[in-house]
Amino acid sequence: MHELYQPREIEAAAQSFWDAKKSFEVSEQPGKDTYYCLSMFPYPSGKLHMGHVRNYTIGDVIARYQRMQGKNVLQPMGWDAFGMPAENAAMKNNVAPAKWTYENIAYMKTQLKSLGLAIDWSREVTTCKPDYYRWEQWLFTRLFDKGVIYRKNGTVNWDPVDQTVLANEQVIDGRGWRSGALIEKREIPMYYFKITAYADELLESLDELPGWPEQVKTMQRNWIGKSKGMEVQFPYHQASIGEAGTLKVFTTRPDTLMGATYVAVAAEHPLATLAARSDTALQAFIDECKSGSVAEADVATQEKRGMPTALFVEHPLTGEKLPVWVANYVLMHYGDGAVMAVPAHDERDFEFALKYDLPIKPVVRTSAGDLTPAPWVAAYNEHGPLINSGEFDGLDFEGAFDAIEVALIKKDLGKSRTQFRLRDWGISRQRYWGCPIPIVHCDTCGDVPVPEDQLPVVLPEDVVPDGAGSPLARMPEFYECSCPTCGAPAKRETDTMDTFVESSWYFARYASPHYEGGMVDPAAANHWLPVDQYIGGIEHAILHLLYARFFHKLMRDEGLVSSNEPFKNLLTQGMVIAETYYRLEANGSKTWYNPADVELVRDAKAKIVSAKLISDGLPVEIGGTEKMAKSKNNGVDPQSMIDQYGADTCRLFMMFASPPDMSLEWSDSGVEGSHRFLKRVWRLAQAHVGQGSHAPLDVATLDDEQKAVRRAIHLAIKQASQDVGQNHKFNTAIAQVMTLMNVLEKAPQATAQDRALLHEGLETVTLLLAPITPHISHELWQQLGHADAVIDAAWPTLDESALVQDSLQLVIQVNGKLRGQIDMPASASREEIEAAARVNENVLRFTDGLTIRKVIVVPGKLVNIVAS
Ligand code: ANZ
Ligand code: ZN
Numbered sequence: 001m002h003e004l005y006q007p008r009e010i011e012a013a014a015q016s017f018w019d020a021k022k023s024f025e026v027s028e029q030p031g032k033d034t035y036y037c038l039s040m041f042p043y044p045s046g047k048l049h050m051g052h053v054r055n056y057t058i059g060d061v062i063a064r065y066q067r068m069q070g071k072n073v074l075q076p077m078g079w080d081a082f083g084m085p086a087e088n089a090a091m092k093n094n095v096a097p098a099k100w101t102y103e104n105i106a107y108m109k110t111q112l113k114s115l116g117l118a119i120d121w122s123r124e125v126t127t128c129k130p131d132y133y134r135w136e137q138w139l140f141t142r143l144f145d146k147g148v149i150y151r152k153n154g155t156v157n158w159d160p161v162d163q164t165v166l167a168n169e170q171v172i173d174g175r176g177w178r179s180g181a182l183i184e185k186r187e188i189p190m191y192y193f194k195i196t197a198y199a200d201e202l203l204e205s206l207d208e209l210p211g212w213p214e215q216v217k218t219m220q221r222n223w224i225g226k227s228k229g230m231e232v233q234f235p236y237h238q239a240s241i242g243e244a245g246t247l248k249v250f251t252t253r254p255d256t257l258m259g260a261t262y263v264a265v266a267a268e269h270p271l272a273t274l275a276a277r278s279d280t281a282l283q284a285f286i287d288e289c290k291s292g293s294v295a296e297a298d299v300a301t302q303e304k305r306g307m308p309t310a311l312f313v314e315h316p317l318t319g320e321k322l323p324v325w326v327a328n329y330v331l332m333h334y335g336d337g338a339v340m341a342v343p344a345h346d347e348r349d350f351e352f353a354l355k356y357d358l359p360i361k362p363v364v365r366t367s368a369g370d371l372t373p374a375p376w377v378a379a380y381n382e383h384g385p386l387i388n389s390g391e392f393d394g395l396d397f398e399g400a401f402d403a404i405e406v407a408l409i410k411k412d413l414g415k416s417r418t419q420f421r422l423r424d425w426g427i428s429r430q431r432y433w434g435c436p437i438p439i440v441h442c443d444t445c446g447d448v449p450v451p452e453d454q455l456p457v458v459l460p461e462d463v464v465p466d467g468a469g470s471p472l473a474r475m476p477e478f479y480e481c482s483c484p485t486c487g488a489p490a491k492r493e494t495d496t497m498d499t500f501v502e503s504s505w506y507f508a509r510y511a512s513p514h515y516e517g518g519m520v521d522p523a524a525a526n527h528w529l530p531v532d533q534y535i536g537g538i539e540h541a542i543l544h545l546l547y548a549r550f551f552h553k554l555m556r557d558e559g560l561v562s563s564n565e566p567f568k569n570l571l572t573q574g575m576v577i578a579e580t581y582y583r584l585e586a587n588g589s590k591t592w593y594n595p596a597d598v599e600l601v602r603d604a605k606a607k608i609v610s611a612k613l614i615s616d617g618l619p620v621e622i623g624g625t626e627k628m629a630k631s632k633n634n635g636v637d638p639q640s641m642i643d644q645y646g647a648d649t650c651r652l653f654m655m656f657a658s659p660p661d662m663s664l665e666w667s668d669s670g671v672e673g674s675h676r677f678l679k680r681v682w683r684l685a686q687a688h689v690g691q692g693s694h695a696p697l698d699v700a701t702l703d704d705e706q707k708a709v710r711r712a713i714h715l716a717i718k719q720a721s722q723d724v725g726q727n728h729k730f731n732t733a734i735a736q737v738m739t740l741m742n743v744l745e746k747a748p749q750a751t752a753q754d755r756a757l758l759h760e761g762l763e764t765v766t767l768l769l770a771p772i773t774p775h776i777s778h779e780l781w782q783q784l785g786h787a788d789a790v791i792d793a794a795w796p797t798l799d800e801s802a803l804v805q806d807s808l809q810l811v812i813q814v815n816g817k818l819r820g821q822i823d824m825p826a827s828a829s830r831e832e833i834e835a836a837a838r839v840n841e842n843v844l845r846f847t848d849g850l851t852i853r854k855v856i857v858v859p860g861k862l863v864n865i866v867a868s
Pocket of ligand 1: 251253330333336337338339340344345381419
């Protein structure tokens with residue numbers, strides 16, 4: 001073997017060994033514990049970025065560790081291959097999205113392989129391939145028949161110049177990202193998943209997921225947004241408009257009903273339309289509200305604006321007349337698209353009332369006193385006993401809720417109701433590179449789902465989109481067809497599905513990726529699912545995870561899986577961040593420079609004082625660490641690190657630099673440090689192996705110094721087992737191994753037992769590092785004389801007896817000053833320790849002529865003698 005650590009050779013050898021042996025291909029093994037470890041699959045954007053490398057290394061460490069625990073571990077990988085970037089790249093480079101995607105997949109696969117991930121590649125799933133999406137189409141037709149998928153009009157962003165629908169992120173400041181044209185809202189027919197029918201279950205079963213971060217569960221709860229409240233009706237009979245009826249609002253604070261001073265409706269509300277019939281200024285305001293972004297975040301932050309109408313409604317309990325306003329802060333698609341405004345206790349209403357000089361009537365006693373003092377400074381939105389509310393005065397929130405409900409029911413003007421924020425999931429996209437929606441439109445039969453024996457509806461792969469609408473809509477060879485029901489000429493749907501649909505069930509397909517008899521083979525799916533550990537970025541905390549949970553329940557209700565939830569444990573890894581460097585340009589903009597092109601200038605103490613660009617030697621500003629991103633040009637290419645140091649160094653650095661859920665700061669010196677550590681391990685192992693065979697370890701004969709070495713070995717096992725197995729704290733586990741290495745490097749090598757002990761130590765280092773740096777561990781394991789591969793070895797077991805210390809060293813102090821040490825049997829009592837300390841020669845010397853007043857014993861640590 002080489003004396004020098006040569007990662008390139010070692011890694012190639014280990015990888016071809018795993019390939020040849022198909023080491024990571026797994027099958028269902030009844031009776032053996034399974035462990036399904038899944039990392040979120042990548043979008044094939046071109047090459048891996050550091051976030052991928054971190055994500056997949058974390059997953060791999062967990063998968064390999066679980067295998068060492070004797071589990072039958074499934075770790076699959078695939079490609080989330082549909083999506084807009086492929087279309088953008090296609091337009092830019094005039095290449096078909098399919099070709100671009102498949103080339104990226106091929107390259108990224110070699111990158112993943114070079115990381116040495118323990119992946120069962122025989123299960124690779126590519127979502128843009130018909131053998132995958134045909135089952136998505138199949139499920140779609142089933143759900144369409146069941147009514148879980150339905151068609152209705154939805155609002156989209158329409159670019160009038162490019163004649164195309166834009167995604168929210170393609171609308172920048174109200175304009176199309178390519179054309180710059182002002183975007184219009186348009187109503188078009190779309191397909192929706194009735195996810196709201198599962199809202200309650202999606203909420204409830206979060207409680208069955210103790211292995212999920214609380215933060216993610218909270219985000220999901222908020223997104224689903226269950227509110228218990230009341231629908232309240234405000235009657236109106238306006239002679240002027242010749243209509244009568246009631247305005248229904250939804251409120252979570254019916255206790256504040258007596259404080260309502262006006263009502264407000266959304267611009268799209270029918271009452272607004274009615275009021276605008278004879279009011280052109282109002283109509284203009286409504287039109288203005290209707291244009292603009294459909295994104296919810298924009299609505300929440302925009303300035304509150306409104307206009308009064310000529311209409312009034314009656315308060316349901318007092319009959320008092322309240323004015324009707326049209327306000328831009330009222331959303332049409334939430335609740336009933338109308339609110340009863342209580343400015344005293346709702347911030348939005350308060351802001352609005354101040355602006356338009358509407359009355360503010362407090363009806364809840366504040367904790368400070370009866371009334372919120374004038375001049376009004378803020379709405380009081382806490383619960384409290386009612387005031388100014390007639391018969392309801394003095395009631396608390398619950399009491400008022402119930403009493404007001406009774407009063408409303410009596411008049412048939414309201415009742416309690418539960419409301420969800422969650423909307424049905426619109427999945428129609430007017431895009432090319434996606435899964436075709438399997439529907440045929442027939443003039444006679446309507447929307448006809450494509451029959452199972454005609455699936456898949458194959459997406460043509462040789463198309464280069466040009467940005468002007470979906471190419472499918474311009475391809476008669478794609479859309480011309482005959483109706484599956486009546487045979488008449490018909491038109492195929494040309495919209496494709498939201499790409500979140502593919503990523504909502506891939507985890508289940510991995511269980512039987514080549515199964516032709518259905519979406520999943522239920523036996524295989526139930527063998528592997530639910531996923532034991534799911535790992536991915538926090539950016540998927542809401543939508544992806546919610547949709548995947550929803551799909552799992554849909555598949556359950558189709559009889560395909562038996563579990564309720566897809567992911568038992570979830571780990572959201574932190575960001576990879578790096579230093580940023582820039583120069584301020586004359587026009588005030590910043591030009592960002594990649595860390596690889598920058599050289600740091602350090603002072604004598606190695607502290608960074610400035611930075612300069614390598615190419616011109618001139619200074620650049622240091623801009624602080626930020627998430628690696630194109631916009632700040634601070635991405636570090638993982639490939640260059642792998643090429644230079646090898647995958648093991650890269651993996652070790654990633655796992656050592658911070659725990660998986662925290663952000664990880666990129667550091668060249670950290671990478672070098674990791675590399676040096678592996679070289680040390682290699683060197684010590686070579687020296688040991690070079691000495692030839694060794695005697696068996698005889699624990700009974702070890703002397704104290706040897707016992708201390710063995711104690712270090714087993715302490716490392718103990719702590720690393722806890723850190724890796726229970727806490728996913730790979731960084732502290734690595735620190736344990738480093739501590740052990742320090743001990744082993746200093747341990748004497750004089751006797752046969754010394755060498756036997758070093759052997760145990762090196763085996764331990766090899767095994768503890770095996771999940772993290774699998775290649776070097778593979779090689780060292782063989783060198784240490786094992787016929788089997790380290791991937792088939794068990795995680796080391798702790799010998800508790802090695803941790804027992806026969807004797808302990810205690811520090812001796814006289815009047816608080818360190819005066820020496822004594823060794824005592826670990827079992828010694830306080831009295832024995834005190835007696836031994838009193839006759840210690842240093843103590844006698846430093847207390848000579850003094851009287852010992854007190855002896856303080858801290859067992860296992862120190863003895864302090866107080867003398868004067
Ligand atoms: C009166 C009231 C008084 C309200 C008060 C709050 C505080 P959540 O909890 O999110 O469900 N609301 C109802 N429909 C709305 C719509 N379409 N657009 C904008 N706001 C709407 O919020 C429910 C509360 O949001 C409701 O309770 C209503 O204001 C407002 F002291 O009614 B509340
Ligand atoms: Zn027909």
